[in-house]
Amino acid sequence: MRKTIVSPIAALAASLALPALAQERTLTVYTYESFVADWGPGPKVAEAFEATCACKVTWVGVADGVELLTRLRLEGAGTRADVVLGLDTNLIAEAKATGLFEPHGLSPEGLTVPGGFSDDTFLPYDYGHFAVVYDSETLKDPPASMKELVEGNPDEKIVIEDPRTSTPGLGLLLWVKSVYGDEAGAAWEKLKDRVLTVTPGWSEAYGLFTKGEAPMVLSYTTSPAYHMIAENTERYKAAAFAEGHYVQIEVAGLTKAGKDKALARDFLAFMTGPDFQSIIPETNWMMPAAATRDPLPEAFDRLVKPEKTFLYSPEAVAENRKAWIDEWLSVMSAR
Amino acid sequence: MIFARAERRALRAAGGIALGFVLAFVGVATVVLLSHADGAGAPLLDAYTWRVARFTLLQATLSTVLSILLAIPVARALARQRAFPGRVWLLRLSAVPLGLPALVAALGIVEIWGRQGVVNDLLRLAGLASPVSVYGLTGILIAHVFFNMPLAARLMLAALDRIPAEYWLTAANLGMGGGATFRLIEWPVIRRVIPGIAGLVFMLCAASFTIVLTLGGGPAATTIEVAIYQALRFDFDPPRAVLLAFLQIAVTASLLSLGTLLGRPPEEGMTAGRAIRRFDGRRRRPADALVLVLFTLFTAAPLAATVASGLAADFGRLALDPLLHRALVTSLAISFSSASLSLAIALPIVLVPPLAGAADSGTATRLMARALPAMGSLILLVPPVVVATGWFLVLRPFGETGRFAPAVITVINAMMALPFVVRVLEPAYRTHLARTARLALSLGVTGRHRLRWIDLPALRKPFLTAFAFAMALSLGDLGAVAIFGAEGFVTLPWLLFSRMASYRTADAAGIALVLGVLCLLLTLPSTAADRRRQGPADA
Numbered sequence: 001m002r003k004t005i006v007s008p009i010a011a012l013a014a015s016l017a018l019p020a021l022a023q024e025r026t027l028t029v030y031t032y033e034s035f036v037a038d039w040g041p042g043p044k045v046a047e048a049f050e051a052t053c054a055c056k057v058t059w060v061g062v063a064d065g066v067e068l069l070t071r072l073r074l075e076g077a078g079t080r081a082d083v084v085l086g087l088d089t090n091l092i093a094e095a096k097a098t099g100l101f102e103p104h105g106l107s108p109e110g111l112t113v114p115g116g117f118s119d120d121t122f123l124p125y126d127y128g129h130f131a132v133v134y135d136s137e138t139l140k141d142p143p144a145s146m147k148e149l150v151e152g153n154p155d156e157k158i159v160i161e162d163p164r165t166s167t168p169g170l171g172l173l174l175w176v177k178s179v180y181g182d183e184a185g186a187a188w189e190k191l192k193d194r195v196l197t198v199t200p201g202w203s204e205a206y207g208l209f210t211k212g213e214a215p216m217v218l219s220y221t222t223s224p225a226y227h228m229i230a231e232n233t234e235r236y237k238a239a240a241f242a243e244g245h246y247v248q249i250e251v252a253g254l255t256k257a258g259k260d261k262a263l264a265r266d267f268l269a270f271m272t273g274p275d276f277q278s279i280i281p282e283t284n285w286m287m288p289a290a291a292t293r294d295p296l297p298e299a300f301d302r303l304v305k306p307e308k309t310f311l312y313s314p315e316a317v318a319e320n321r322k323a324w325i326d327e328w329l330s331v332m333s334a335r
Numbered sequence: 336m337i338f339a340r341a342e343r344r345a346l347r348a349a350g351g352i353a354l355g356f357v358l359a360f361v362g363v364a365t366v367v368l369l370s371h372a373d374g375a376g377a378p379l380l381d382a383y384t385w386r387v388a389r390f391t392l393l394q395a396t397l398s399t400v401l402s403i404l405l406a407i408p409v410a411r412a413l414a415r416q417r418a419f420p421g422r423v424w425l426l427r428l429s430a431v432p433l434g435l436p437a438l439v440a441a442l443g444i445v446e447i448w449g450r451q452g453v454v455n456d457l458l459r460l461a462g463l464a465s466p467v468s469v470y471g472l473t474g475i476l477i478a479h480v481f482f483n484m485p486l487a488a489r490l491m492l493a494a495l496d497r498i499p500a501e502y503w504l505t506a507a508n509l510g511m512g513g514g515a516t517f518r519l520i521e522w523p524v525i526r527r528v529i530p531g532i533a534g535l536v537f538m539l540c541a542a543s544f545t546i547v548l549t550l551g552g553g554p555a556a557t558t559i560e561v562a563i564y565q566a567l568r569f570d571f572d573p574p575r576a577v578l579l580a581f582l583q584i585a586v587t588a589s590l591l592s593l594g595t596l597l598g599r600p601p602e603e604g605m606t607a608g609r610a611i612r613r614f615d616g617r618r619r620r621p622a623d624a625l626v627l628v629l630f631t632l633f634t635a636a637p638l639a640a641t642v643a644s645g646l647a648a649d650f651g652r653l654a655l656d657p658l659l660h661r662a663l664v665t666s667l668a669i670s671f672s673s674a675s676l677s678l679a680i681a682l683p684i685v686l687v688p689p690l691a692g693a694a695d696s697g698t699a700t701r702l703m704a705r706a707l708p709a710m711g712s713l714i715l716l717v718p719p720v721v722v723a724t725g726w727f728l729v730l731r732p733f734g735e736t737g738r739f740a741p742a743v744i745t746v747i748n749a750m751m752a753l754p755f756v757v758r759v760l761e762p763a764y765r766t767h768l769a770r771t772a773r774l775a776l777s778l779g780v781t782g783r784h785r786l787r788w789i790d791l792p793a794l795r796k797p798f799l800t801a802f803a804f805a806m807a808l809s810l811g812d813l814g815a816v817a818i819f820g821a822e823g824f825v826t827l828p829w830l831l832f833s834r835m836a837s838y839r840t841a842d843a844a845g846i847a848l849v850l851g852v853l854c855l856l857l858t859l860p861s862t863a864a865d866r867r868r869q870g871p872a873d874a
Contacts, residue, residue, distance in 0.1 A: 033829075034837045038658060060737070064836075066568050073571055074371075074727055080735070094571075157450075162548060164565045192553070196450075197470045200548040200561075203835040207442050208549070210840055212451045226838045285838070321569075329383070333555040 025055035033061040085252035093318035115311035122251035126286035129245035131238035139215035145242035157196035158216035175246035178310035228299040244308025339781040350687035364725025395540040398479035410491035412623035429485035434807035434854030437545035443637035474550030499606030507614035648845025670809035673748035681756040740819035752805035763797035799861035
């Protein structure tokens with residue numbers, strides 16, 4: 001039985017014995033996991049920034065944007081983060097309410113995000129419009145508007161995400177609200193019959209979609225770019241909606257607790273510059289928030305470009321989120 | 336009086352340590368979270384919570400009843416047919432669903448039962464126009480039966496295998512028919528293990544999250560676990576998460592205590608230890624074959640679908656991926672440590688209760704004998720995300736939290752596996768004790784020697800089985816990694832989810848296949864022990 005007791009202790013000991021970090025200027029950036037994955041923007045961004053600053057970038061990646069905010073709330077003023085990158089506009093109000101962030105003091109000049117977003121604490125680094133992505137091999141007449149999606153043939157199903165647990169799910173909720181306003185409940189009532197299932201997150205929904213369970217899924221206008229560039233197929237397309245699309249803008253901000261605020265500000269300035277922005281499209285599969293060094297890859301030209309963009313202010317989302325989710329729940333839970 | 340005095344003292348101490356460790360680990364996290372109130376403070380027992388609690392109980396009850404009812408014929412058939420090609424692989428299969436992340440299993444089930452799945456293709460071929468829809472309660476039940484029925488069958492089979500061989504000999508001599516055999520021999524044994532197994536399955540289903548949301552068809556299918564997750568994420572209201580967890584435990588515990596009323600005190604038969612021969616095996620072969628073929632199709636089909644999509648992955652590239660190597664090593668190290676820890680905590684839970692039977696056992700011993708098994712099963716209802724969040728808060732002042740991630744995850748996984756380990760070890764130990772305890776004591780074989788020469792050899796197989804279950808469970812758990820998010824700390828499920836989240840479905844399927852194969856490999860030692868013990872007569 002000796003082994004039984006020794007191995008957990010060994011695991012603990014091993015976990016404590018990480019080598020001490022070398023003494024140099026360091027910047028700790030909290031972000032979501034897919035940003036720092038080896039195919040994500042993180043490694044390239046760190047390399048590019050380190051070349052300008054004689055410093056070391058340390059990434060801490062948590063599951064997603066919502067988890068990022070949770071992590072900060074848990075850590076409070078003692079957080080090690082200098083920069084927090086990966087919140088979206090729907091989380092900004094709550095992030096500010098924690099009192100952990102300080103104004104960036106940078107000019108938003110050169111930023112090209114739609115919906116006229118501007119904020120003194122958070123700077124955008126990329127954005128994507130939510131869209132219904134469909135399988136062009138099984139769906140011959142995709143909906144051309146939110147109205148057509150809501151009122152269309154209930155046998156042609158869509159997989160959506162749950163607004164209680166996921167950002168795209170909340171995005172769709174806000175999108176329907178933007179289009180229908182007070183009639184949103186009635187719209188969900190109709191759309192309900194087309195919804196195959198409501199998944200906890202984007203991965204489950206997209207997994208069901210690519211398995212062919214439903215011809216449509218709620219995703220982003222940029223999703224087809226991945227399939228075109230990485231898989232060389234045009235099978236999956238985004239449907240352009242006549243009313244317009246809701247946008248998700250991803251932002252970053254610097255913390256009050258940061259040790260080296262000058263370095264953190266340099267990073268935010270670098271973030272909206274062409275070196276960082278050029279990395280984004282093909283690693284994060286989102287649209288850059290400012291000018292890139294070269295024109296975007298050709299596949300991006302073929303993506304849906306929404307003419308009208310919907311975006312609620314962070315305060316409006318924070319104020320109404322609960323009531324709107326309750327409205328959604330009562331309609332969607334009814335038999 | 337089946338233990339020597341020194342043994343009793345040692346067991347009581349071990350029981351105290353196990354109880355104290357688990358309670359402290361969960362308790363500290365709970366207290367810290369309760370004091371971390373800065374949420375909106377939504378009312379706990381609103382209509383929403385009640386609706387969610389009702390649905391949780393409904394689906395968990397149905398899933399449990401189905402899993403148990405279906406497991407009985409499977410276990411009986413497996414116990415009767417003791418030698419057929421592939422039997423050992425069928426047993427091994429039962430550990431695989433445990434080690435698969437729920438998302439992978441859900442997608443595997445969809446490949447079979449979904450709108451474009453095999454079943455509906457067959458139905459369409461047969462000329463049926465409207466396909467079966469898996470989304471809704473049906474899908475949840477199919478998935479839960481897929482996860483839990485093989486486990487239940489395996490545990491029942493273990494109980495049937497402990498029936499003394501003499502019983503079968505006598506049954507054959509008396510010319511007992513199938514009905515009488517079931518009523519007089521099999522059912523009394525199965526009935527005794529059902530409360531334990533049903534409780535385990537019920538808790539697993541009650542705490543289900545991804546399966547319920549993904550296959551449930553809409554928010555009408557929501558479990559308390561979803562509400563807990565919601566409270567910790569978007570709503571950020573840790574006290575509410577803790578209170579919901581209490582609600583989940585209270586509701587389930589009250590239902591489970593009903594179940595234990597149905598349980599019966601054990602009756603153990605003596606045996607000379609001869610190999611089991613089933614004289615009714617030949618007669619029942621066609622019926623058993625049908626049951627086992629159906630069981631295999633049901634269990635193996637979604638796994639086969641997972642394998643098929645896994646094989647489409649680019650293994651050449653995956654095999655050279657250093658990140659995958661690191662994840663593999665980390666996952667194996669964590670699951671090995673957590674399985675070891677789980678077994679260490681489970682031992683007192685299994686060993687202490689028999690102490691209370693003695694006439695001179697004190698109140699403390701009797702209390703402990705009740706508290707340990709209760710803790711050993713209810714721990715499954717403590718949401719890992721709540722404990723992990725609590726420990727995150729506890730450890731934060733001690734520096735970089737990421738360093739503690741492996742230790743915290745190891746302990747949490749060990750606790751999650753506890754109910755499984757106890758379910759495997761407890762009945763086996765009870766039988767073993769009934770057969771050897773008095774003799775050992777009268778021969779003066781106690782303490783270390785008893786452990787070495789009498790207990791360990793006989794309990795080798797349940798130990799290995801429990802270890803395999805615990806490791807599989809830990810391997811497939813995404814759990815607390817999501818909160819700690821340590822730099823450079825990757826496990827297999829974490830890697831799988833991160834590939835999945837960035838469109839790399841083929842990679843994710845490949846990693847799922849690696850996980851499945853690992854779980855299958857884990858069961859090799861325990862089934863090998865099976866063969867050795869039975870000897871060549873019926874292997």
